[in-house]
Amino acid sequence: MHELQERARTLVQDPALSYDQKLRRLAALATEALPYPELSPACQEALEKRVICDMYEGHAPFTARYILPDYEKAIRRGLTYLEMPAPTNLDDALAFLLVMYANVPSVTTYPVYLGDLDKVLEPFVTDEITDDDLDTRLRRFWISIDRMFPDAFVHLDLGPHDSRITRSVFRVERSLRQSVPNITLKVDPVVTPDDLVEDGVRTVFETGKPHFVNHPMMVGDHGEHYAAVSCYNSLKIGGGAHTLVRLNLKEAALRHDGTADEFLTSTLPRFVELTAELAEARVRSLVEGQHFYDTHWLAQEGLIDIHRFSAMFGIFGLAECVNLLMQHDGHDGRYGHDDITNAFAVRLVEHVADLVSVRPLPYCDGGGGFAYLHSQSGIDLDHDVTAGTRIPVGDEPDLLAHLTTCAPHHQLFASGVSDIFHVDETAVRNPQAMVDIIRGAFRQGMRDFTFNLDSNEFVRITGYLVRKSDLASIAATGSARHSSDHLAAGAEHNFHLTQRAVKRIGCHERDPR
């Protein structure tokens, strides 16, 4: 109790946090006064030692972690709870969405999904509305989103079809250069035209967005109704993820003695099971304890459905894990640079995928009764461990080797991988080169990824975007308008991410301190 008091005091007195930021952190802190959902002693110990991790979501989750409301349905029908009739024109539709966003819960309190905006707004973009009108309105909407929901995990989706809205969004993005909202462009090799992908690439050069996803692959795993949200978690629309738990593969390897093969048959299955146990306890707490889905208006109005949810099972620290295990075996290859090590890494991830795919979890119908596997990109507290399945910062091989090391993992992660590749400034004069790489990456079975440009004003930290100037201003003044900037300042400090040779993947996460 005393410790809780101390933490509460530090929090309320922190001059670097805004009022809203304090409020949210206090709420999370309060749940820590409650007992943790019941865990076995082994699970508890693994959690305390942070071999497995609950993303510091508190002891009593009272909202699902990632919620993807069905905005298309909402806008067609109107909202009873919020007393919003179905809009009939573009202005009303944009106002409707802002109201709805402000009422979508998440662990950050900011919505992680703003809709597949091209499809949601499509019925309202009539021929009378010129492109200039559209740009003016979206520009105003964009500024509202950034100022009202200042969190880089706020995310919207576009594509795979071309549309006036998507083109307008890219123009507005390039002119405003905000870090919020984050954006995904769904790419289908058949329906997405090259010049739309190229328009996306030009936007990347200005703002570091959009992220690119392999549409047919996602549809294969989730059906047509999916979206990439937050820091590139791909989930079902009208559903989402109850929770995200993750396994630190490096820590697991440090607790293993024996051969690499024995790791796969003994240590790994043990920790996978403990991670699943943690997920199960948290899902039950949310569903059976806090009755989130029985009580929230989004569920009552049919805009989310518990049957379209699952849990996310994240792994990270693959690079350190396989390097350690290879060393044990007397092989000194490095992940990303050595075929044997890379091949073992693929086997390891396949093994995790197999284990997760046969460990049933309650209330996970969205994943057919199982968790979604996710290559988890890290949070600002992670030290000396590489996010997800990535190659350590500064150790990345050339782009082709990087792509071919990462590609085999992608099909296994239904809820997203999002590797981030770095490109140099010469690419700006030749966006078609990036289109070639994107198309190639999808041809090779990659699921999703982002490019970052060397000289870009924006920098991706563990996956979300911040402006370099905002980071500099935290260093100078200690305070930030965007809540994710704090995470970035921490991650930047721990990883020197802005100095890396090639770029990284996405993530979310509340700073637990």
Place this chain on the structure above:
Amino acid sequence: MSATHADPRPHPESVTGFVADTITFSNVDGPGNRFVVFLQGCNFDCVACHNPQTIPLAQGDHFRTSVAEILERIRPAEPFLGGITVSGGEATLQLDFVEALFTAVKADPQLSRLTCFVDSNGSLDDAGWQRLRPVMDGAMIDLKCFDDEIHRSMTGQSNADVLHSIEMLAGWGVLDEVRLLILHGVNDSASLLRRTGEWLASVDPAMRVKVIGFRAHGARPHQPPLVEPTVGELTTAAANLQVAALNLCIV
């Protein structure tokens, strides 16, 4: 495609050339992401050459590489490529090799999707270009200077063939771009650039022209020292060059 008795030419994959280097991914050697083959040896001797080690003609077996070996290097990169480019040195000095490489790429089930481009100083004659024409998708030509006198002083050779190559390739619709290297105080006088622009526009009013500032890095020492143009000088050069709809790009 096996060689028959009627066809005395060797199988394209067995042809060898002098290859100085290859790069897997390049975004500065033609449209899209490209695999680049740098061939050893050049018939010009440019004062501003930033790859002077590729000028000497190769002898013996040093650098000798077969088309088949190059194909194997391209394969892992193929999914991510828009095409391949041969550069140099002067690629067209090894015409047999270039022709064989392009022919082999186009005949290969995995690689036939890739476009084949030549990056050249433009010195190749009509007959040479005619040989490449069936297998070449595009060419980028360096124009060191429109004035023949200055061209000779910069390269040791006349520019007559270069100008002819530009006209002919543009006529065939395969001229991707002309590159103009700006050496401040040597080939960037306002009147010269204006004449250059007018001539280029007369060949193709919408021609893409890359205005490249000389960079000392890699170039040989020279007396008096060659200077890198400032951004301002390059902008001025581009402005002087701009005629009609010429599609200029400053690098």
